[in-house]
Amino acid sequence: MTDSSLRLIAALLLATPLSSGAQSYELPHGRWFDGNSFVARTIYVDRGVIVARRPARVDSTIDLTGKFIVPPYGEAHNHNIEGSPPATIKKYLDAGIFYVKDPCSFPEASVEAVGKLNIPSSIDGVFSGGCLTSVDGHPSGLVRRNIARGSMKPTDGDGRFLHALVDSTDFERRWPGILASKPDFIKVILVYSEEHAKRANDPAYFNWHGMDPALLPLVVARTHSAGLRVSAHVESAADFHAAVTAGVDEINHMPGFRPDRDSVSTMTRVKRYEIAPADARLAAQRGTYVVTTLGESTDFLAMGDKAGLDSATRKQVRDLYVRNLKLLRSSGVRIAIGSDAFRGNSMTEIMSIRTLGAFDDRELLRMWSIVTPKTIFPGRHIACFDAGCEASLLALDGDPLTDFKNTQRIGLRMKRGVLLSP
Numbered sequence: 001m002t003d004s005s006l007r008l009i010a011a012l013l014l015a016t017p018l019s020s021g022a023q024s025y026e027l028p029h030g031r032w033f034d035g036n037s038f039v040a041r042t043i044y045v046d047r048g049v050i051v052a053r054r055p056a057r058v059d060s061t062i063d064l065t066g067k068f069i070v071p072p073y074g075e076a077h078n079h080n081i082e083g084s085p086p087a088t089i090k091k092y093l094d095a096g097i098f099y100v101k102d103p104c105s106f107p108e109a110s111v112e113a114v115g116k117l118n119i120p121s122s123i124d125g126v127f128s129g130g131c132l133t134s135v136d137g138h139p140s141g142l143v144r145r146n147i148a149r150g151s152m153k154p155t156d157g158d159g160r161f162l163h164a165l166v167d168s169t170d171f172e173r174r175w176p177g178i179l180a181s182k183p184d185f186i187k188v189i190l191v192y193s194e195e196h197a198k199r200a201n202d203p204a205y206f207n208w209h210g211m212d213p214a215l216l217p218l219v220v221a222r223t224h225s226a227g228l229r230v231s232a233h234v235e236s237a238a239d240f241h242a243a244v245t246a247g248v249d250e251i252n253h254m255p256g257f258r259p260d261r262d263s264v265s266t267m268t269r270v271k272r273y274e275i276a277p278a279d280a281r282l283a284a285q286r287g288t289y290v291v292t293t294l295g296e297s298t299d300f301l302a303m304g305d306k307a308g309l310d311s312a313t314r315k316q317v318r319d320l321y322v323r324n325l326k327l328l329r330s331s332g333v334r335i336a337i338g339s340d341a342f343r344g345n346s347m348t349e350i351m352s353i354r355t356l357g358a359f360d361d362r363e364l365l366r367m368w369s370i371v372t373p374k375t376i377f378p379g380r381h382i383a384c385f386d387a388g389c390e391a392s393l394l395a396l397d398g399d400p401l402t403d404f405k406n407t408q409r410i411g412l413r414m415k416r417g418v419l420l421s422p
């Protein structure tokens, strides 16, 4: 038996609902979101799962009194769940976000989360462990800063929070150790890969380069044969192209989500962030997910002159985001909501994205409650209300398609058949 099939069995065992303790329910008078509209139905729950028929014994009936029922939301990109801080978990549950993906963490993050995450009363989280980059590549700057602050040790960088790959031999040597730490998925870093050689050899670009794009096909092949998915950090349209053509499963960030080397003056060069229509088509064909992380930048642009950019440039960048998002949408790419905002989450992200006007509220709700959870836990029957789906839901006091703020008027939360306290 291979290591990956053992891992699969372990995942299946963990995903099995508790047979004792979970109640059976009849849930009448709800209007259930099917991805397009709200449909009046009565739903039955037995041992944490939605069932087609009324169970022989119903423990309790909850009258949903015409409320609007949506699947719990997802946050596809945040680093704030490592260490499982209770206040952060509460903030997620309050916002109706049950599923969180952390792309770049310490290798022991999942083990430390046992008993705190992935239990009925908490959020469910996945961790990539250290991300794959190059020597002095992103996020080496973060590591350096945290060492200076005393929150990381010098030994916490290469081999733990990140893997500074030199070449393919180096990758092959490290790969068994990376897998042994049991990551939930693999995260690779691409940063202006079209200039990789120049940046990787120039200290002026410290932290502003990533993994050698030539290694990407090998990393994707090894990761897929281990039964795991690959997420790729991108900055430029060339990174997006490299990621899609190499067959990654998820692209993190929209190109141009932040200025090159944190210098806002570079934002005038929008051309290098324009996603090619052929790449968008390929991403759609391959089922590649794209995670937004545009909220902070969108809010920054909305600051007006205080942003330190003239209004023409602000408009140019905003238009770029809208154009790229509309291209992905018209090509049929799966767009997931992720904020990468340590003090925020996908709620703040989706509210900011909404101001761009690239999507209608129905699409936004579908992205947040259906698409996003699926790229966090692709193997689970979540984000659906059919027989066999996990019985997880939010009951909203008003129609979110009439007023999107109703996505936050949550009257009741159920996770795998367990009612969460309000």
Ligand SMILES: [Zn+2]
Binding pocket: 077, 078, 079, 103, 104, 340
């Ligand atoms: Zn991130």
